[in-house]
Amino acid sequence: MNKATIYFHSGTGNSFRVARWMAETAQAHGVGGEVLSIHRKEAASEPVGDRVERGEEAPPRQPDGPACDGDWVALVAPAHAFTASWAMLKFALRMERGQGRQAAIVLTRAGTKFGKRRFPGLEGTGCYVLAGILAAKGYRVRGTLGVDMPSNWTQLHPGFAEPAAADIIEHAKAKTKEFTAQIVTGRRCLGGWLGLVLGILLLPVTVAYLAGGRFLLGKIFFASPRCTGCGQCARTCPNGSIRMIGWRRKRPYWSMTCQNCMRCMAYCPECAVEAGWSWAALLYYTLSVPGVWLMGTYLLPHLPAAIAGNKWTLAVIGYLWWLVSMAVAYALFQLLLRIPPIHWLFTLTTPTHVFRRYHEPETSLEDLQ
Template sequence: MVLYFSASGNTRYIAQLIARRLGDDCIDLGGRIRAGDYAPIRSEKPFVVCAPVYICEMPRFVRDYLKRLPMRGNRQVYFVFTSGGYAGMSGSLAARLVKRKKLIYRGHAEVKMPGNHIVSDAYPQPSPEECLRRIESATKQARQIAAVIRRRGTLKARHVFLAEKLIILPFNSLWSRYGQPSKPFYTTDKCVGCGKCSRLCPLGNIEMKDRRPVWKGPCAHCMACILNCPFEAIEYGNITQKKEKYNISHYVRAEK
């Protein structure tokens, strides 16, 4: 069973590709997270959890959801992380989570995808050509990952050094609390009040008032709202106006 959360489509693309190669089912956790749905998920095959990386770890709301989710049947769990190039503590924290659930951790893989954190100038946007190259490389890597899982091998990624842990853990706690404001989000005159942004927010923090979205806190900066608006009507401060609203559907055909 392949489980995933995806905001801009990167992780969905990898999860669906792996599921097809394994001949396995694929479940989008986004709706379950929004609804607080903790109904057990059973799988006779190993679980494969696919998640993006936010500030050097998997999204905290995904991790918190997995902590409470009953995962029944097969006890083996693989993780696949998508990021713009650095997955930080994602694997270490995933291993800890699996151990606490008394399941069997089978390793993790890190897949480099086009970066999508467009609300900060600290992360340069890749060109369309670079996006295509990354997606092509990630596609090949996902096939290799699926082959390892199919033969029940162990996924292996880079070692995380102690110095990294000492920096990342306290920094992430502060960043998650103070570094992800939602106040700068706003809509332009292109907004038609469709409400898609509100429906996609994994934390349920976008409320529609008078057919306009209102962002509340806290925010995970997942980018689901700004990168999935069909009219590109959402902006963030004065940072995003000239940036591509990246979504993998601009580059590859969406899977049904």
């Protein structure tokens, strides 16, 4: 083994930091380590700003290039709804054949701390789904690991205070370095079996999230009146899911490709990105009551009998109707936010406007870019 290539998907820096720890440990054992974003296809081991200041331009790299004998590949990503993030799943499916190349999988999960006690998150099926994909492509999976980093789900709860976050990170660092040392020295370290069992039991939650929940969560974001229209969120979104729209004053608009990575919320210089709790309740009601009534009144009676009598066809039509209804409702919501009293009403009725934001303390936007 002479080189480690570590691909990461990270919104707030947790997975990026784990990837860097893995590269550092590999280098300490005489194995070259390179950290690459699955989105930018260039080395992330050095901040982009440093290269620009020197007048250098790193040539773009192709992360899913042909495998090389003796090289080791690692995938590092957050766990979303008890499996790997959708972006990393797609990346793994697009990777080239492994040709016997060694591989490791690490998922960062939502670690928490209350008082003096730390509580683990749950990676669920994520490690072994990715391991299965890589094994089918001819990689030899040597290790899987779920590692706790501070939970960044600021849609739901405030970010942890600095001492609690630092404690979780310090324990994650030790665990990651121990795992990486075992892999680069030729040992197997296939962990996360309990997480896999629990993930299988929670599979309905995972499927619901991938099929609809991730779209719904992306459609509760909006910018509060504190937004200056700087456009940082749109420029740095790893999935290109945010557009700046408006006539005189542009504001961010989240599309259906949002993966809830929390980067926009974590790094907004004005803390203006909100997750609307009151809007989420209204959206759920709109999709559940008026949306179903409209479908039953104006769509279903006009379907051919062969389609209307097939429950699977009706399920697909209902799903598509739900997605379209959600997109239309969100567009109308964004128009309503142009009215200042309504804008303030939705801002003040969500607790996220007072939540502490979180991103990995040592990770800047330039690192992630």
